[in-house]
Amino acid sequence: MFLTIIAGVTIFVIGQFILKLILEPIVGLKETLGEVSSLFLREQSGFINDNVNKDVQNEVIRLSSMILAKKQAILLYSVFAKILRMPSESNLIEGCRSLNLISYLVIKNSSDTLQRKSHTREIYEEMKLVSKHLKIHITYSERIET
Secondary structure: OHHHHHHHHHHHHHHHHHHHHHHHHHHHHHHHHHHHHHHHHHOHHHHHOOOOOHHHHHHHHHHHHHHHHHHHOOOOHHHHHHHOOOOOHHHHHHHHHHHHHHHHHOOOOHHHOOOOOOOHHHHHHHHHHHHHHHOOOOOOOOOOOO
């Protein structure tokens, strides 16, 4: 009977270890990737037309940093990324780099609005890279860009 109790406690502790240190951080990262997808789908016309407000720009920056922060919380990320078909570490970094570039390209500076160059094409190309590297949908097309 004592061995049964010890075995039960051991299994419970191991289960909690796996849940708290591996599964919950992975779910958190996937939720953040879903937020990125949601933001780009919701604000797609603004990004494509190079016309988003400061709140959207700040949200892109926040999500970019959250992706990398949540990746850091996952033990053995490279192993689980392969098993669960998640973006590799290098793809996460490249995707976040593209997100940061997009947030920079959509800055609206009121003092030079007339002289401001449109970055529509660059933003679109970076959006395709975000989709490819982070393995998320950011447009309403059928497939993820590869």
